[in-house]
Amino acid sequence: MTQTKRITSFHPPRRTLLGPGPSDMNPRVMTALAQPAIGYLDPAFVTMMEELKELMRYAYQTTNPLTFPMSGPGSVGMEACFVNLVEPGDKVIVCRNGVFGGRMLENVERCGGVPVVLEETWGEPVDPNKLEALLKANPDTKIVAFVHAETSTGAQSDAQALCDLARQHGALTIVDCVTSLGGTPVLLDAWQADATYSGSQKCLSCTPGLSPVSFSERVIAKVKARTKGKVQSWFMDLNLVLAYWGETARTYHHTAPGNSLYALHEALLLLKEEGLENAWERHRRNHEALKAGLEAMGLSYLVKPEARLPQLNSVYIPAGVDDLAVRKSLLLDYNIEIGAGLGPLAGKIWRFGLMGYSSRQENVLLVLSALSAVLGEMGYKHEAGAAEAAAHHAIAAQHVAAAKVKR
Numbered sequence: 454m455t456q457t458k459r460i461t462s463f464h465p466p467r468r469t470l471l472g473p474g475p476s477d478m479n480p481r482v483m484t485a486l487a488q489p490a491i492g493y494l495d496p497a498f499v500t501m502m503e504e505l506k507e508l509m510r511y512a513y514q515t516t517n518p519l520t521f522p523m524s525g526p527g528s529v530g531m532e533a534c535f536v537n538l539v540e541p542g543d544k545v546i547v548c549r550n551g552v553f554g555g556r557m558l559e560n561v562e563r564c565g566g567v568p569v570v571l572e573e574t575w576g577e578p579v580d581p582n583k584l585e586a587l588l589k590a591n592p593d594t595k596i597v598a599f600v601h602a603e604t605s606t607g608a609q610s611d612a613q614a615l616c617d618l619a620r621q622h623g624a625l626t627i628v629d630c631v632t633s634l635g636g637t638p639v640l641l642d643a644w645q646a647d648a649t650y651s652g653s654q655k656c657l658s659c660t661p662g663l664s665p666v667s668f669s670e671r672v673i674a675k676v677k678a679r680t681k682g683k684v685q686s687w688f689m690d691l692n693l694v695l696a697y698w699g700e701t702a703r704t705y706h707h708t709a710p711g712n713s714l715y716a717l718h719e720a721l722l723l724l725k726e727e728g729l730e731n732a733w734e735r736h737r738r739n740h741e742a743l744k745a746g747l748e749a750m751g752l753s754y755l756v757k758p759e760a761r762l763p764q765l766n767s768v769y770i771p772a773g774v775d776d777l778a779v780r781k782s783l784l785l786d787y788n789i790e791i792g793a794g795l796g797p798l799a800g801k802i803w804r805f806g807l808m809g810y811s812s813r814q815e816n817v818l819l820v821l822s823a824l825s826a827v828l829g830e831m832g833y834k835h836e837a838g839a840a841e842a843a844a845h846h847a848i849a850a851q852h853v854a855a856a857k858v859k860r
């Protein structure tokens with residue numbers, strides 16, 4: 454026997470997750486995860502699955518019967534949309550204004566689709582005029598794919614406008630709602646979106662590894678009418694997944710991640726209890742308070758005000774400040790995780806997430822105070838306490854406004 458370090462139980466440090474996901478889990482969600490395992494065809498489990506689909510339809514604001522969680526992270530939901538919908542030779546317009554649009558493009562290529570890329574500057578929302586021009590130039594377009602909330606930049610695109618244009622030109626839509634679901638309005642039926650996917654660990658604040666998806670009747674028709682052979686992925690083929698998640702004939706497809714599904718059920722129930730509108734409003738209020746504080750520290754936003762995501766705040770790193778040293782100190786000295794910039798924005802921005810259960814007033818004050826201390830130590834000139842004061846001021850103004858509404 455070789456001598457190795459004695460391994461003991463793993464106890465993760467307690468962090469406050471204020472990055473681009475995962476977000477902090479509500480204690481009720483953690484309790485759900487710790488419940489006993491039962492079989493994936495146990496009648497009690499099946500009842501829970503039906504409730505889960507109903508809660509998911511509420512979160513997505515849809516009546517789509519085909520709304521369920523894929524077993525796998527948001528990336529699996531994304532891939533499921535592409536492998537089922539894109540047949541070899543299908544022309545797909547991919548809107549790329551950040552990292553995740555780039556991944557959509559990868560998916561189209563791997564499915565043998567013919568991509569047409571709408572390039573947008575990172576930090577900008579997708580311009581509907583550019584989409585209209587591309588649709589006119591490519592009348593044989595079958596699908597339009599875009600990211601509603603681009604987590605790599607913090608920009609939100611106008612999903613209603615983009616879906617409307619696609620439909621007017623006879624194209625189906627694939628919409629990434631990973632970061633928007635639960636944080637900002639996602640209105641599938643109003644948008645008439647076709648294939649949508651999300652993730653469990655962003656504004657739903659559940660454990661990572663589940664991807665809520667929803668498909669319109671038009672998607673089912675297209676999948677049924679496929680002419681170029683079977684869906685290339687066995688695991689993600691909707692025809693097969695539905696043997697387990699569909700309305701009838703529940704049979705084994707793969708072993709469902711039971712405890713994670715209990716947790717998603719609880720996370721969605723928390724969202725329903727709070728009310729979607731209240732959750733959106735909470736994300737907006739906490740964003741306003743954070744913004745007031747960051748700006749009081751002299752930091753400025755990447756995204757223009759009208760396209761900013763309240764749950765993902767991207768700000769420029771001030772000149773002369775060491776990106777990595779700041780994030781390391783926040784993590785190790787203050788137990789706060791924030792996000793780094795990706796791709797062309799690496800080293801240029803920080804991303805402050807206020808997602809789901811992490812979107813709380815005390816977290817806003819905590820991160821502002823910690824960031825101010827770290828920046829101060831690193832010689833960045835700003836008035837100590839100004840950020841916290843600005844956030845307090847913004848919160849007080851919100852209280853006054855809320856009281857006026859009540860009266």
Ligand SMILES: *Cc1c(COP(=O)(O)O)cnc(C)c1O
Binds near residue numbers: 662
């Ligand atoms: C996080 C994210 C994904 C990928 O989700 P995973 O759970 O990490 O696979 C896809 N799209 C967007 C916009 C995201 O923010």
